[in-house]
Amino acid sequence: MAIRVWDYLAEYHQERADLLDAIEKVFRSGNLILGESVDGFEDEFAAYHGMSHCIGVDNGTNAIKLALQAMGVGPGDEVITVSNTAAPTVLAIDAVGARAVFVDVHEQDCLMHVDRVAEVITPRTKAVLPVHLYGQCVDMTALGRLAADHGLLILEDCAQAHGARQHGRLAGTMGDAAAFSFYPTKVLGAYGDGGAVVTADEAIDGSLRRLRYYGMEKVYYVVETPGHNCRLDAVQAEILRRKLTRLDAYIEARRAVARRYAEGLGDILDATGLTLPSVTAGNEHVYYLYVVRHPQRDTIIERLRAYDITLTISYPWPVHTMTGFRRLRYADGSLPVTERLAGEIFSLPMYPSMPRDRQDKVIGALREVLETL
Numbered sequence: 001m002a003i004r005v006w007d008y009l010a011e012y013h014q015e016r017a018d019l020l021d022a023i024e025k026v027f028r029s030g031n032l033i034l035g036e037s038v039d040g041f042e043d044e045f046a047a048y049h050g051m052s053h054c055i056g057v058d059n060g061t062n063a064i065k066l067a068l069q070a071m072g073v074g075p076g077d078e079v080i081t082v083s084n085t086a087a088p089t090v091l092a093i094d095a096v097g098a099r100a101v102f103v104d105v106h107e108q109d110c111l112m113h114v115d116r117v118a119e120v121i122t123p124r125t126k127a128v129l130p131v132h133l134y135g136q137c138v139d140m141t142a143l144g145r146l147a148a149d150h151g152l153l154i155l156e157d158c159a160q161a162h163g164a165r166q167h168g169r170l171a172g173t174m175g176d177a178a179a180f181s182f183y184p185t186k187v188l189g190a191y192g193d194g195g196a197v198v199t200a201d202e203a204i205d206g207s208l209r210r211l212r213y214y215g216m217e218k219v220y221y222v223v224e225t226p227g228h229n230c231r232l233d234a235v236q237a238e239i240l241r242r243k244l245t246r247l248d249a250y251i252e253a254r255r256a257v258a259r260r261y262a263e264g265l266g267d268i269l270d271a272t273g274l275t276l277p278s279v280t281a282g283n284e285h286v287y288y289l290y291v292v293r294h295p296q297r298d299t300i301i302e303r304l305r306a307y308d309i310t311l312t313i314s315y316p317w318p319v320h321t322m323t324g325f326r327r328l329r330y331a332d333g334s335l336p337v338t339e340r341l342a343g344e345i346f347s348l349p350m351y352p353s354m355p356r357d358r359q360d361k362v363i364g365a366l367r368e369v370l371e372t373l
């Protein structure tokens with residue numbers, strides 16, 4: 001029984017009839033680009049968030065990129081974010097010609113250290129891009145206050161935080177706009193690529209609709225401002241509509257797996273040096289990833305291979321240390337907490353349809369490995 005960090009096949013077998021019906025519906029609709037399925041998903045995803053606008057796009061990276069453009073971020077501007085994120089966060093900032101400026105993170109939850117943001121604000125700072133990493137939110141109360149004081153825009157990277165809440169508010173409703181990814185592994189995942197931006201700002205909505213459609217108002221065939229082709233695919237949109245009705249159930253299933261890990265491993269933490277994920281006060285975690293820490297991370301991962309368990313690290317290299325971003329000129333050691341965490345974190349298998357016997361096998365194998373280190 002090979003165990004991987006993520007697997008969708010059990011879920012596919014459960015939902016197969018509904019998913020194939022979604023595909024059939026689009027194929028029979030006579031309209032393969034945008035159309036009713038994309039409109040419907042946009043309405044329903046906006047309504048889930050209690051927001052007025054949702055714009056479907058082709059993936060999460062372009063959701064961030066187009067949202068930044070629609071917010072007026074471009075060459076010469078600086079965008080404050082974190083280095084312990086999926087590289088696409090920073091690629092999107094780069095793609096609009098802006099400069100990514102990094103702040104370090106909190107040791108406990110690996111999230112943006114909001115107190116550090118003020119230290120790196122310059123006259124060129126245009127926006128802050130908090131990443132709700134692993135499934136819980138950055139401190140948006142403090143960040144919102146800071147952004148208001150300094151006249152900065154906030155774009156939330158919600159690629160890992162569908163359905164996460166902070167003091168009752170949903171991720172994606174606490175800034176000027178929010179970018180989502182529906183990459184298959186995400187909490188709301190498509191059967192291929194997809195993304196969306198959610199906003200309450202009518203101007204951002206209008207601008208984004210043009211940017212994803214060559215820069216045209218759809219009916220006129222005239223480019224107003226050169227844009228892109230970044231539409232959400234109709235088949236993925238219809239699949240996402242079906243899965244959105246089950247989003248809260250997926251989240252509950254993820255939380256059940258997290259509880260089981262905590263029950264199965266909680267008694268050996270002091271003796272073994274393992275650290276489980278901590279949920280920051282006010283946050284409701286959706287466990288996109290179940291990220292644990294240990295100083296001997298690499299040995300643990302290596303030994304678990306003998307049990308046919310393959311784990312991953314999200315993420316082993318902070319973005320500022322990557323060859324492709326050396327030109328941002330962040331020396332090694334410049335973000336000490338981020339860099340230390342990158343050497344210790346690893347992810348346990350986590351997906352809503354994960355069978356109980358696999359959860360037990362992961363717990364048992366990890367206990368054996370840790371107790372014989």
Ligand SMILES: *Cc1c(COP(=O)(O)O)cnc(C)c1O
Nearest residue numbers: 059060061086088089159181183
């Ligand atoms: C997945 C992810 C993205 C990019 O989304 P894609 O759909 O893969 O382009 C951006 N930011 C974060 C934090 C992510 O996890």
